[in-house]
Amino acid sequence: MEHLIRVTAEVPLENEEEVRALITRCALGALEREQVDFAAFVDVTIVDDENIRALNAEYREKDAVTDVLSFPMYEFLNGAPQEDLEPDPESDRVMLGDMILNYERARQQAAEFGHSAARECGFLTVHSVLHLLGFDHERDETDRALMRGEEEAILAALGLTRESV
Numbered sequence: 001m002e003h004l005i006r007v008t009a010e011v012p013l014e015n016e017e018e019v020r021a022l023i024t025r026c027a028l029g030a031l032e033r034e035q036v037d038f039a040a041f042v043d044v045t046i047v048d049d050e051n052i053r054a055l056n057a058e059y060r061e062k063d064a065v066t067d068v069l070s071f072p073m074y075e076f077l078n079g080a081p082q083e084d085l086e087p088d089p090e091s092d093r094v095m096l097g098d099m100i101l102n103y104e105r106a107r108q109q110a111a112e113f114g115h116s117a118a119r120e121c122g123f124l125t126v127h128s129v130l131h132l133l134g135f136d137h138e139r140d141e142t143d144r145a146l147m148r149g150e151e152e153a154i155l156a157a158l159g160l161t162r163e164s165v
Helices: 016-033 049-060 103-113 117-132 141-157
Strands: 004-009 040-047 068-072 094-102
Touching: 004 016, 016 040, 016 117, 016 141, 040 049, 040 117, 049 068, 049 094, 049 103, 068 117, 094 103, 094 117, 103 117, 117 141
Parallel strands: 004 040, 040 094
Antiparallel strands: 068 094
8 A cells, every 4th residue: 555654844853864764664554554455644743842732732722742643634443434534636545634743752751761762753653643543542441452552563563662772
């Protein structure tokens, strides 16, 4: 399947090409694991604390810095579409939604958790793509366990386990 992951950095990054490649690889890995059998499109924007705080306040009514935000275009439930999906006429792909990643926060959390920025950035990317596909760790304990299991399986397949980086 010809998926498109568009990554735009609104903040300067020392290793921008590396970060963009990592995000793309992780998003594609999540779509493959979840067997997305249609051409999908995900738009990723890398921002800083200030920008993500403003978006979090505006869209979630939480005036706080966060690590990643997901804005799905369609209703899914644990990977299954709950409505008809229509490809965008220009790209001929289904727009799954937008992901806003706070790379600054990802680096801080990586240091706190004792693993690499790549592992944390990969985790946040996979986490967000799963949200776009209707997985929700806040729905109930069963869904939380399902989402966590999918995250770990995808990251392991990508070689981004906690132990390896």
